[in-house]
Amino acid sequence: MASVPPFQQAPIDATAAAAPGWRERYVQGSFRGVPFTTTDRDLSGGRRVALFEFPFRDKPGSEDMGRRAEEATLECFVIGPDYMEKRDALLVALRAYGPGTYVDPWTGEQLQVSVEDWRVTESTAEGGMARFSIVLRESGADQPIAARTDTAALARATAGDITGALPADFADRFSIDKAAGFVEEAAAELVDKAAIVAELSAASSGGLGQALRAFESGLRLLPAGKASLLRAPLALGQTLVGLVATVAALAPNPRTRMRSIEPLASFGADLKPVERSTPQRDRQAANQDAIVHLVRAAAGAELVRAAAAIAWTNRGDAGDVRDRLAALFEGHALAAADAGDDARAATFDALRGAVVRDIVARSAGLARGYSYTPRATEPALVIAQRLGGFGRTMEAMAAAIVAMNRVRHPGFVPGGSAIDVVASPAGAVRRG
Incomplete structure (x- = not known):
């Protein structure tokens, strides 16, 4: 059986009694491991044909130079109370350098693609949702083997x-x-x-x-x-x-x-x-x-x-x-x-x-730390909010303060002595 092109869904035999429906074949789409929900996909492809037209001849000649890189335009979205975190994660994946792994929702195939273009739309009329339009192009890169030593x-x-x-x-x-x-x-x-x-x-x-x-x-x-x-x-x-x-x-x-x-x-x-x-x-x-x-x-x-x-x-x-x-x-x-x-x-x-x-x-890859001296005994969450502001990382930063400094109770970080904190973007040493 001929191999299926990268963005093409394998045909289903309509006469097969056990053939699954499209909903059963549909999978969660993702790019660089970041999931999203897809509503539409436009696929385009073709052949690279060199056409030769000779003088005094009515019929042209042609030569097939191989398959053209296929493109897919995705209309997808992220939704939920934490949609901003999902949106930011997908933006990081789209902005990253080089090709990445794309899981096609219609075939379940994992493909190496490059991001040609993307657009994100948000509206107060659709609170809690971000819509993406993404153009992906087949990169031709080999899929990397994810091997990690424990x-x-x-x-x-x-x-x-x-x-x-x-x-x-x-x-x-x-x-x-x-x-x-x-x-x-x-x-x-x-x-x-x-x-x-x-x-x-x-x-x-x-x-x-x-x-x-x-x-x-x-x-x-x-x-x-x-x-x-x-x-x-x-x-x-x-x-x-x-x-x-x-x-x-x-x-x-x-x-x-x-x-x-x-x-x-x-x-x-x-x-x-x-x-x-x-x-x-x-x-x-x-x-x-x-x-x-x-x-x-x-x-x-x-x-x-x-x-x-x-x-x-x-x-x-x-x-x-x-x-x-x-x-x-x-x-x-x-x-x-x-x-x-x-x-x-x-x-x-x-x-x-x-x-x-x-x-x-x-x-490897973890943030560096710096010292901070709280003036009074207070909860780790308060210190995290003061240093990093409100946001999705506040609770994680508070947990890190407790773990790094072996605080007995997260509600009572002792004041007056320096504690270790995960590095801020500036990486400066801060004193209370």
């Missing part, structure tokens, strides 16, 4: 792979078998210290109620079974990784989770290095390094998961988090590389790469 899913997968491998790696590096008593005592003290940091982190995250009580009960059982855990390195590694994951799970949102986990990601920074003067001291130093790396890497994986769950609202906020986490992971990677442990360095390099790639991809 960087958040990749970041979570990287974190999961690292978390899953940590206990076995820890079991290969940690041992108190045939070790002196002080080696076991040092390892036990370090496990206690990790448990204390975890408990403080859980409390700081606001994990109150039954969840926190259950966590604390499990935490208190850890010292009781500590002696047996120290002799089962794999079980100890799994317990410590689970402890870090529990702290993360207690946080009510991704940003709180990051704040509670970051102390664990820097665990051991205040520990004095063990002098490797004897074989027993070598074992003590190796055990200390193993515990510190396990806690840091497990916390780093939770930080990557938390960052992947944040819906970024402005590029400045995303950039601050990206730089902070990248610096943390890079510091751990360099320390491991200086110690000659390439495997541990690769772990933190993988975490750094995953979080940077994800934040950069998902914050």
Whole structure:
């Protein structure tokens, strides 16, 4: 069967009992993803014929040079209480550079077209409606393949792979078998210290109620079974990784989770290095390094998961988090590389790469931020109206203020201190 030209509807066999009616075949029209309702469509096309008329000959000659680019004139409209937002979105699509994807309502076909002309009409007699007349011409461009990498899913997968491998790696590096008593005592003290940091982190995250009580009960059982855990390195590694994951799970949102986990990601920074003067001291130093790396890497994986769950609202906020986490992971990677442990360095390099790639991809194109200091405590919506005026973006701006500044209640944004706001067109720093 011959292919259907770009703007032409395929014929329907009138004798076919199951042939659908035109209403069933009619679909929602759109351009660059912006929908509209079409009332009329005029289609024009033809062949590019070169006509040759020779002297002293009654019959001309001709040569078919191919099909002419087809044009469609659409009469369409947008309607509803939010018609102005729909109108503005369609105008942005019509004004954009280059060809775009047009969904033809009569065929459902997706075509690459250029906008030759457009006109919009509004009237108070037809309030809540904008009528468009649009002339589209076949562009001949190939339809782009919309492919997008889910960087958040990749970041979570990287974190999961690292978390899953940590206990076995820890079991290969940690041992108190045939070790002196002080080696076991040092390892036990370090496990206690990790448990204390975890408990403080859980409390700081606001994990109150039954969840926190259950966590604390499990935490208190850890010292009781500590002696047996120290002799089962794999079980100890799994317990410590689970402890870090529990702290993360207690946080009510991704940003709180990051704040509670970051102390664990820097665990051991205040520990004095063990002098490797004897074989027993070598074992003590190796055990200390193993515990510190396990806690840091497990916390780093939770930080990557938390960052992947944040819906970024402005590029400045995303950039601050990206730089902070990248610096943390890079510091751990360099320390491991200086110690000659390439495997541990690769772990933190993988975490750094995953979080940077994800934040950069998902914050690209977002507005920049600026600082604003409200003079008094007031609702986020009032601040958004003052800075951006009334309009369709006011509520979105208020929600962004609450999210970016971790405001406890949207009706009470504290006055007297600077808050981050999505950038205005001028991008200036404003003070109340």
